[in-house]
Amino acid sequence: MLHTTVVGNGSSKTITLDNMNPNIKTMEYAVRGPLVIRATEIEKELSAGSKKPFTEVIKANIGDAHAMGQKPITFIRQVLALISFPELIDTVNFPSDVKAKARSILGGCKGGSAGSYSDSAGIEVIRQHASEYITKRDGGIPSNPDDIILCAGASEGIRATLKLFIEQDASHPPTGCLIPIPQYPLYSASLAEYSIYQAGYFLDESRGWALDIKELERTLKEAKTKCVPRMLVVINPGNPTGQVLTRENIEEIIKFAYNERLFILADEVYQDNVYADGSKFHSFKKVMMEMGSPYNGMELASYFSTSKGYMGECGLRGGYSEVINMDAKVKAMLLKSISAKLCPTVLGQAAMDCVVDPPKPNDPSYDLFIQEKTAVLKSLASRATMIADTFNSIPGIKCNPVQGAMYAFPRITIPQKAIDAAKAKGQQPDAFYAFDLLENTGICIVPGSGFGQYPGTYHFRTTILPQPEKLKIMLDKFKDFHVQFVARYS
Structure with missing residues (x-):
């Protein structure tokens, strides 16, 4: 017999929260969680003319390099263009190794x-x-x-x-x-x-x-x-x-x-x-x-x-x-x-x-490929140092060196009043902090509780991906926010 549930408007649904796969309800994916949903809502509010203490949302929650302004590698995009529209192979003035790669x-x-x-x-x-x-x-x-x-x-x-x-x-x-x-x-x-x-x-x-x-x-x-x-x-x-x-x-x-x-x-x-x-x-x-x-x-x-x-x-x-x-x-x-x-x-x-199988020495695309690859990695290395140094200069924040990857995971000291306020709202203290940051600065990070952390400690994850000028703006805003947050809840 088919089991259905009658919902408030009188219609019936075969699948409901009560009878769906419980594992799907249990699973969570913090980097695309409630904070990101709110960040997207704020972007729409800004587009509609809503007045905020900021003019844009900086999504530092996810390792999406191109969304943060990184330019694609030319060789990759040229090859993709040719395999997507092969008629271009014999008509467009692309390097010979790009054409050979597309044909392969x-x-x-x-x-x-x-x-x-x-x-x-x-x-x-x-x-x-x-x-x-x-x-x-x-x-x-x-x-x-x-x-x-x-x-x-x-x-x-x-x-x-x-x-x-x-x-x-x-x-x-x-x-x-x-x-x-x-x-x-x-x-x-x-x-x-x-x-x-x-x-x-x-x-x-x-x-x-x-x-x-x-x-x-x-x-x-x-x-x-x-x-x-x-x-x-x-x-x-x-x-x-x-x-x-x-x-x-x-x-x-x-x-x-x-x-x-x-x-x-x-x-x-x-x-x-x-x-x-x-x-x-x-x-x-x-x-x-x-x-x-x-x-x-x-x-x-x-x-x-x-x-x-x-x-x-x-x-x-x-x-x-x-x-x-x-x-x-x-x-x-x-x-x-x-x-x-x-x-x-x-x-x-x-x-x-x-x-x-990237361009090889003496291939026509090689010099530009190496130049672009080196520039990206060099810039990321510089931003990794900048982000750790800046966070370590803020009282109440401690950040280990970013040896690799694309993220920092700083530890934050949250005042007891803020912890109490978070509990009153049914939130983890670091999530409370992250929501406050988002609403006041437009910066979207992920609270450490979404990744797991040692009991009694609080963290957040931020990417190092914003371009250098944008990253400096982000870090300056972060510093001002943290000082004000601590003062507000001290």
Whole structure:
């Protein structure tokens, strides 16, 4: 018998909040949460002529580089133009390597059109280029194109891996996954959706957001009383914390995962975004392989994206996962699972091809490509320093150096009166602070409670992506606001 619910206007609905999937109600995604909804409303109010203490909303809540004024990389956009409208190849005065790249991608498309479906794992020539890129990145350690799965942004690759671990048997304890705290909300949201137990291990803020093996051991021991831990997520460089793991630390993590039989998910989408002197990106795969037996036989999935790095092509949804040492029968199931989505967007795959197989020395596009890439990364490094230095100059705010990625995660001291006011409104204190900031300055950040934080501490995440002039304005406004906020609630 079909169950329906009669609502106030007399109509009936088959699905309601009472009978829908409870996991969807549980999941939260802070970077697109209530603050962003309010920020969008304020933008509409400004457009309608409403008077505010500011003239624009600065959305520092999400790592969307182009939305914050970053210019696209010419080579990527020229290739996309040609594969979108191939008639231009023989008529437009684009560099020869751009035309060759477009022909190569179109040659891998069925019917020679980017509008056709690709294989579910992606266009073969692009997977080949991705494996060559990884081999070069890792100093010659080979990568197999059959281990590469192109995806609609790294997020889809991560979610495809997590789904493999869903267990339906209610008589067994749930599967558990260790994730860093603070974490990127993709993980907490996806784990909630898939009924996978979230076991959060705290990063050590006092040591630059270091990952302590003793904390992993503590978290695992506690998790084993509530679930069967099977996965370990590591984000390197870190989001939202911006730390870059040392090689020694990665070796410790690998040994821990081996001893505890944990599948490693290595989120490495910010591998091009390393700024601090002495910091260097090391891929988990490279370190595992160089450690030799038995570690080189461990199961690992790593992820990369066109959305970050120097590219910032978020809307194109390009990414890949490299899945190594997975049981062949399970891998076949993974490929079957992704086939239900048909294929990732072909334009996103093409953008990824430009990243993993960029112009080479002596190619006509090379000089401009290197110039643009270098300028973006140099500017991001400068902004990473500016944002940490400015926050550390404000009484009551403390910010670790931004070693990499695209974010700062400062700690704020919130007066007790403000904490009480937040509780009276049913809000977390850092969310109360963030809403007040938005209404008074137009700056949209994400409260630390959306990422997880050590009990009794308050933080927020902001991107370093506003262009330098806009970032200076934002930071000046932030400084004035914080001083006034503290005075108001002291």
